[in-house]
Amino acid sequence: xxxxxxxxxxxxxxxxxxxxxxxxxxxxxxxxxxxxxxxxxxxxxxxxxxxxxxxxxxxxxxxxxxxxxxxxxxxxxxxxxxxxxxxxxxxxxxxxxxxxxxxxxxxxxxxxxxxxxxxxxxxxxxxxxxxxxxxxxxxxxxxxxxxxxxxxxxxxxxxxxxxxxxxxxxxxxxxxxxxxxxxxxxxxxxxxxxxxxxxxxxxxxxxxxxxxxxxxxxxxxxxxxxxxxxxxxxxxxxxxxxxxxxxxxxxxxxxxxxxxxxxxxxxxxxxxxxxxxxxxxxxxxxxxxxxxxxxxxxxxxxxxxxxxxxxxxxxxxxxxxxxxxxxxxxxxxxxxxxxxxxxxxxxxxxxxxxxxxxxxxxxxxxxxxxxxxxxxxxxxxxxxxxxxxxxxxxxxxxxxxxxxxxxxxxxxxxxxxxxxxxxxxxxxxxxxxxxxxxxxxxxxxxxxxxxxxxxxxxxxxxxxxxxxxxxxxxxxxxxxxxxxxxxxxxxxxxxxxxxxxxxxxxxxxxxxxxxxxxxxxxxxxxxxxxxxxxxxxxxxxxxxxxxxxxxxxxxxxxxxxxxxxxxxxxxxxxxxxxxxxxxxxxxxxxxxxxxxxxxxxxxxxxxxxxxxxxxxxxxxxxxxxxxxxxxxxxxxxxxxxxxxxxxxxxxxxxxxxxxxxxxxxxxxxxxxxxxxxxxxxxxxxxxxxxxxxxxxxxxxxxxxxxxxxxxxxxxxxxxxxxxxxxxxxxxxxxxxxxxxxxxxxxxxxxxxxxxxxxxx
Amino acid sequence: xxxxxxxxxxxxxxxxxxxxxxxxxxxxxxxxxxxxxxxxxxxxxxxxxxxxxxxxxxxxxxxxxxxxxxxxxxxxxxxxxxxxxxxxxxxxxxxxxxxxxxxxxxxxxxx
Numbered sequence: 096x097x098x099x100x101x102x103x104x105x106x107x108x109x110x111x112x113x114x115x116x117x118x119x120x121x122x123x124x125x126x127x128x129x130x131x132x133x134x135x136x137x138x139x140x141x142x143x144x145x146x147x148x149x150x151x152x153x154x155x156x157x158x159x160x161x162x163x164x165x166x167x168x169x170x171x172x173x174x175x176x177x178x179x180x181x182x183x184x185x186x187x188x189x190x191x192x193x194x195x196x197x198x199x200x201x202x203x204x205x206x207x208x209x210x211x212x213x214x215x216x217x218x219x220x221x222x223x224x225x226x227x228x229x230x231x232x233x234x235x236x237x238x239x240x241x242x243x244x245x246x247x248x249x250x251x252x253x254x255x256x257x258x259x260x261x262x263x264x265x266x267x268x269x270x271x272x273x274x275x276x277x278x279x280x281x282x283x284x285x286x287x288x289x290x291x292x293x294x295x296x297x298x299x300x301x302x303x304x305x306x307x308x309x310x311x312x313x314x315x316x317x318x319x320x321x322x323x324x325x326x327x328x329x330x331x332x333x334x335x336x337x338x339x340x341x342x343x344x345x346x347x348x349x350x351x352x353x354x355x356x357x358x359x360x361x362x363x364x365x366x367x368x369x370x371x372x373x374x375x376x377x378x379x380x381x382x383x384x385x386x387x388x389x390x391x392x393x394x395x396x397x398x399x400x401x402x403x404x405x406x407x408x409x410x411x412x413x414x415x416x417x418x419x420x421x422x423x424x425x426x427x428x429x430x431x432x433x434x435x436x437x438x439x440x441x442x443x444x445x446x447x448x449x450x451x452x453x454x455x456x457x458x459x460x461x462x463x464x465x466x467x468x469x470x471x472x473x474x475x476x477x478x479x480x481x482x483x484x485x486x487x488x489x490x491x492x493x494x495x496x497x498x499x500x501x502x503x504x505x506x507x508x509x510x511x512x513x514x515x516x517x518x519x520x521x522x523x524x525x526x527x528x529x530x531x532x533x534x535x536x537x538x539x540x541x542x543x544x545x546x547x548x549x550x551x552x553x554x555x556x557x558x559x560x561x562x563x564x565x566x567x568x569x570x571x572x573x574x575x576x577x578x579x580x581x582x583x584x585x586x587x588x589x590x591x592x593x594x595x596x597x598x599x600x601x602x603x604x605x606x607x608x609x610x611x612x613x614x615x616x617x618x619x620x621x622x623x624x625x626x627x628x629x630x631x632x633x634x635x636x637x638x639x640x641x642x643x644x645x646x647x648x649x650x651x652x653x654x655x656x657x658x659x660x661x662x663x664x665x666x667x668x669x670x671x672x673x674x675x676x677x678x679x680x681x682x683x684x685x686x687x688x689x690x691x692x693x694x695x696x697x698x699x700x701x702x703x704x705x706x707x708x709x710x711x712x713x714x715x716x717x718x719x720x721x722x723x724x725x726x727x728x729x730x731x732x733x734x735x736x737x738x739x740x741x742x743x744x745x746x747x748x749x750x751x752x753x754x755x756x757x758x759x760x761x762x763x764x765x766x767x768x769x770x771x772x773x774x775x776x777x778x779x780x781x782x783x784x785x786x787x788x789x790x791x792x793x794x795x796x797x798x799x800x801x802x803x804x805x806x807x808x809x810x811x812x813x814x815x816x817x818x819x820x821x822x823x824x825x826x827x828x829x830x831x832x833x834x835x836x837x838x839x840x841x842x843x844x845x846x847x848x849x850x851x852x853x854x855x
Numbered sequence: 856x857x858x859x860x861x862x863x864x865x866x867x868x869x870x871x872x873x874x875x876x877x878x879x880x881x882x883x884x885x886x887x888x889x890x891x892x893x894x895x896x897x898x899x900x901x902x903x904x905x906x907x908x909x910x911x912x913x914x915x916x917x918x919x920x921x922x923x924x925x926x927x928x929x930x931x932x933x934x935x936x937x938x939x940x941x942x943x944x945x946x947x948x949x950x951x952x953x954x955x956x957x958x959x960x961x962x963x964x965x966x
Contacts, residue, residue, distance in 0.1 A: 648878075649878075649883070650876050650877065650878050653875045653876045654876050657872050657875070657876065677858060681858055682856055683856055683858075683859055684856075687859065688859060691859045691863050694866075694867065694892075695862075698866050698867050698869075698871075698889055701870060701874065701889060702870045702873055702874060707881050710882070710885050711885070714885050714889065717889065717892060718888070718892055721892045721895065721896060724899075725899070725932075727906065728899070728904050728905065728906060728924065729905055729906065729907060729909045729923065729924030730899070730909060730924060730929050730932075731911075732909075732929065733899075733929055733932055733933055733936065736936045740939070743940065743944070744888065744943055744944070747944055747947055747948075751947050751950075751951045752881060752951070770877075771873055774868075774869045774872040774873035774876070775869045775873075777868055777869060778865040778868045778872070779865060779869075780865075781864050781865045781869075781893065782861045784897070785860070785864050785865070785897050785900045785901060786857060786858065788900075789857040789861065789900050789901055789904070790857070793903060795925065798910075798925045798926055798927055801910075801926055801927070802910065802923070802926070805912065806912055812911055812912040813911045814911065814912070815926045815929045815930050818927070819930055819933060819934070827934070830934050830938060833938055834941045836941075837941035837942065837944060837945040838941075838944075840945050840948070840949075841944055841945055841948045844948045844951070844952050845948060847952065848951070848952065848955060851955070
């Protein structure tokens with residue numbers, strides 16, 4: 096599996112190259128995801144016999160990071176959606192963007208996304224999951240901002256990246272907490288000691304963080320606004336990422352961690368409440384929209400809410416319903432998005448008020464739309480019907496409050512059904528003339544949606560085909576064996592009655608759609624505006640804070656730096672220092688004092704110098720003084736080096752600076768006084784530190800080791816030299832490298848100067 | 856003797872920092888040079904001072920003459936002197952280029 100995922104990523108450049116050619120050539124790219132689909136489908140056989148497929152590659156073993164992948168029922172359902180719909184989207188995208196100058200980039204980003212998304216659903220390590228999770232966000236950013244010349248595209252892409260990226264950070268934090276509590280990050284190991292987390296003090300923050308990650312990624316209230324915004328992406332992207340795959344990563348995360356974290360009210364209640372709110376709010380907003388893609392986007396938000404709601408119900412029936420609903424939604428919504436794209440492509444508009452009578456012009460597309468809409472409405476024989484029956488069944492079994500839940504689910508489903516009709520039925524079967532300039536669609540365009548819609552019909556009419564896989568997936572969510580009972584006919588019962596009621600509501604609401612659109616209140620709750628406002632406030636604050644800190648004046652940076660470093664060290668010294676006793680530190684000889692006086696005079700002279708040359712001479716004087724000090728206190732090597740360095744510095748100074756202007760002491764008096772006080776304070780601090788560390792009791796163990804080892808191990812008599820060229824030879828190598836780099840820099844800069852002199 | 860060298864280090868730092876907060880590149884670089892020296896004196900003092908033998912084993916003798924100066928800080932400082940020289944030389948030439956290119960060595964104008 097590692098190979099498959101990495102190969103998908105590695106194929107991205109090939110996709111860019113092939114995708115940039117004609118639609119026919121680009122269609123060939125679909126062979127790869129098709130192959131992957133076949134691979135995963137054949138792996139199902141192993142799963143159905145009770146096995147799991149695992150793959151393990153050590154990545155950074157020293158950090159405990161491994162690339163290990165694990166295919167179980169839940170992963171397989173997601174992987175098949177990703178690769179299967181991916182195949183169709185590659186074909187669809189190739190035709191949809193035919194003639195677009197950047198279509199190669201589209202295919203490349205699509206492949207990269209596919210690899211990342213497969214990583215999310217197949218990895219069995221939470222950290223790796225985080226990495227892939229952020230990769231999907233990143234590739235999604237690239238795809239939403241595909242038309243990066245449009246400002247609206249860039250804004251939508253950035254917004255999605257910020258919202259989902261922030262959620263990703265929450266996921267990282269949750270992973271860190273989980274690993275601290277359990278000491279492991281691999282999902283199978285987490286599964287084995289359930290209860291450890293739910294009884295731990297960190298359980299609450301972990302749940303909050305995980306749900307935050309899931310809700311942002313899957314566009315739940317109040318983070319839902321990025322998804323309709325993401326409709327700025329080309330329609331193939333919307334169909335793939337923003338309905339069938341990426342937005343379901345949050346659902347996957349919650350489903351995956353339900354056996355580990357679930358089973359408590361703390362986990363389930365937020366899922367039910369937020370999921371329920373999003374389900375109703377999203378569907379309600381969807382029927383008000385007039386843009387085909389926005390209708391579908393809000394209905395996707397609503398469907399994701401339903402999925403979270405189901406996962407929050409916590410019963411086996413609800414988990415089964417969630418899995419079936421997930422697949423049903425991927426089939427009909429993936430199809431409807433592509434249908435919307437075909438309509439847009441053929442007519443040039445997505446306004447549902449203007450779209451009518453397209454059936455004759457787009458016969459195959461209208462069939463796809465009709466089938467998908469039927470599934471979304473929940474007509475018998477479609478998988479949408481099966482899913483809805485299961486949802487109602489699970490809702491009726493909800494122990495806490497079925498009376499509040501079931502009406503909400505019925506209303507949500509009815510509104511979603513209206514959306515289905517608006518997108519898949521209205522444009523084709525409303526009597527009227529198609530918009531002017533409409534043209535037919537090529538087979539590459541209607542192939543994808545029709546396949547998905549027919550699949551929805553197939554899964555719905557032959558439920559035995561999929562029930563085994565769905566049982567496996569539901570078992571993975573529940574953490575125990577679950578048998579999914581899928582049937583064409585669930586018998587006469589309350590769920591069937593509710594389904595009939597829903598159909599009635601759909602019919603009524605669809606007839607009154609114009610009224611609903613006109614009278615709907617409230618319209619937008621303004622979360623997107625709130626988000627933009629929040630960003631604007633942040634911009635404002637940094638606009639206020641930034642400039643004073645970024646004065647673009649080196650002197651003020653130096654001041655800030657010296658002041659803060661001095662304060663930090665000073666406070667630390669004040670808090671920890673003991674009184675220094677000066678006994679034995681005052682043993683001074685006259686010539687030593689003279690040399691120290693020379694250094695100090697040199698330093699003061701350098702400060703007060705009026706010409707560059709005086710300053711250089713003063714610097715040299717104090718440097719020689721330091722060298723003499725080294726000589727006096729038993730360090731002849733240092734003295735020699737210091738003499739050489741000091742001399743060379745003076746020479747270079749004179750070479751370079753002979754033409755520099757006089758030191759004009761440009762600062763104002765008060766500024767100088769301030770700087771002098773700060774500098775003197777730091778100087779006093781350094782003196783105190785030096786005294787403090789000089790009087791600390793030290794061990795000479797290291798020195799004694801070197802003194803012993805120098806002649807015996809390194810066969811040298813000068814211990815300092817031996818340390819440098821033998822014991823610490825690598826340090827010296829680094830030092831030489833620095834010196835060479837500096838020398839290269841000096842020569843290069845001087846050459847430019849010479850060239851300019853010659854040229855000018 | 857520690858006291859007097861500690862004061863030397865302090866003065867070198869104070870003068871260096873003061874110069875680094877000035878506006879002219881020349882002063883900045885001279886300040887850098889002073890701080891380099893100050894740091895070396897600081898490490899040297901911290902390591903403990905002795906007026907006795909350097910850490911060299913005389914010919915025909917199996918061991919150093921006790922007591923001898925601590926070789927570890929010396930090795931550190933030796934590296935520091937060389938690196939300090941490299942940095943100083945490079946920044947000097949860089950300042951020269953800035954001066955040439957902008958016609959001024961006022962760092963406030965050289966942004």
